[in-house]
Amino acid sequence: MTNDLLKVIAGVDTHADTHHVAIITEYGRHVADKEFLAVGSGYRKIIAFITQFGTVIGIGVEGTGSYGAELSRVLTNEGLKVQEVNRPNRQTRRLRGKSDPLDAYQAAESVLADRGTSTPKAKDGPVECLRVLRTARVSAMKARTIAINQIKGILVSAPELVRSKFRGMSSAQLIPALEHSRPAGTLTDPEYATAAVLKILATRYRNLDREISEADDQLAQVLAVHAPMLCDLPGVGTEVASQLLVTMGDNTERIGNEAQFAALTGTAPIPASSGKTTRHRLSHGGDRAANTAIHHVVVSRMATDQRTKDYVVRRTEEGKTKKEIMRCLKRYVSREIYSQITNPKPAPVITDLRPTRQQLGITLRDAAGHFSTWPGTLSRIERGLSRDDNLANEYRSWLTEQNPPEK
Incomplete structure (x- = not known):
């Protein structure tokens, strides 16, 4: 019989064939634990087991991206709050021992202490x-x-x-x-x-x-x-966009702000100072695949994006090394990508540039000579193969000036 006045927290140690579930109270007292099969009927029995002791205020599940993925979906669909729990570190296991009941209780205690937990990916979209x-x-x-x-x-x-x-x-x-x-x-x-x-x-x-x-x-x-507008960003293609969306998950609200996204992608600067040296370096944590994707964006922009090229020249003159410049660029890129994922904005329209130039009878060589750039650069902007918003706006303004107003 359920005690509605009692508030409990569940912890689940997941495996391929079985899940071990433990229950504690909101004050940390151990209540019960039991093993269930990792099948549909087992999931229903788990829900019945954890709800019979009182009001469930949280469930900690290990391995929500692997063995516990389906269980997390089932529990979430039942309206229960699920949190992903990090597995105990080696030092804790050395001191406390290792068993399925101990790991399940540790998962519940992590939720109670709000330690080493995070919102799992939804995996349903x-x-x-x-x-x-x-x-x-x-x-x-x-x-x-x-x-x-x-x-x-x-x-x-x-x-x-x-x-x-x-x-x-x-x-x-x-x-x-x-x-x-x-x-x-x-x-x-x-x-x-x-x-x-x-x-x-x-x-x-x-x-x-x-x-x-x-x-x-x-x-x-x-x-x-x-996410049709994500690939509008310079240097972001199908490979990069898909990886960064996978890193975010279907429930993007689990990443509260762009600083958390930077930490998740390993682009958040952390102090690395010592003595008279004051410097920062990028975090080595986070999703390394996402960090690789952002690195590819930075490398692409350093080669093709004029705004990035100007930034590299300016920071180089200030005495920054290439590694330090790329660290700063990664942080800027992660901020821009997070904003585009959460609040997408379309790329500026460039389809008017080529028809306007051809109507005025201006060649690419003449236009490129005015901006001291290569004709191929303007051609790629006109065809939408590369993006440089500043140059595109200047190009459009210049074309407008070449078209005399009608009398």
């Missing part, structure tokens, strides 16, 4: 679709890299008759050449065996390349519906 699609893409990328490395490794020690056919070819030339080759002979002949294996690996590489392209198209379709 488009971002979960992105995560699953990215899983297939990442494995295909790794397998493709392995295939091309094996091809080049075999060619290094291949017989001269085989090596001479493909010597000096780039990867783009090598794969189709190997794929369309027609080795002849027997498997007891090293030349034939080598050529046959190279053809097999080249075919595998081509199939994996096709898988990656299909995954990119699928990711783009989901992004077009869920």
Whole structure:
């Protein structure tokens, strides 16, 4: 019989086949613990078990992204407050011991103390679709890299008759050449065996390349519906956008502000001063895949975005190293991306630039000469292949000045 006056907290130690559940009161007194099967009927029994002792004010679950994912969804759908709990560190386990009941009680006590807990990802929307699609893409990328490395490794020690056919070819030339080759002979002949294996690996590489392209198209379709404006940011493509959305999760409200997002992506500066040296460095914590994605954005902007180029020049003149400049840029990029995810803003319209220039009879070379830039730079802006809002606005104003008002 439920005691409505008693407030309890549950803790769950999750495993592949079973979950161990422990109950404590709001004052930390141990009440009961029990093991359940990690199946649908087991989840229903868990809900009945934790609600029979009183009002449930919180549930701590270990591994909400793996073994406890489905349980977290079921509990949340029942209106119960679920929090992800970090597993006990080695020092705690060394002192207190290790068992399923102990871990379950520790999860409940972490919720009670508000220590080492966070809001789990919902895993019930488009971002979960992105995560699953990215899983297939990442494995295909790794397998493709392995295939091309094996091809080049075999060619290094291949017989001269085989090596001479493909010597000096780039990867783009090598794969189709190997794929369309027609080795002849027997498997007891090293030349034939080598050529046959190279053809097999080249075919595998081509199939994996096709898988990656299909995954990119699928990711783009989901992004077009869920976050169509995220890729409007300079340097942000399908790969970066999908990874950062996966890092955020379907329930973006679990990240309270852009400072928390920076900490989650490993772009938050932390003090690294000592003695007379005063400096900061980036946090080594957070999601490393998200940090890699932001790093790619920074590298892309340093090469193509004029605003970023000007910033790099200015900070270099101030005595900052390239590593320190990139640290600052990562922080700026994470702030901009968080704002775009939570409050999306469309990119400025640039479709009027090329028709206006052509109507005035101005060549790209003449326009680029006025702005002391390359014609290709303006061409990419006109076609939407790169983004430089400041240059686009100046370009539009200049074109307007070249068009005399009608009398």
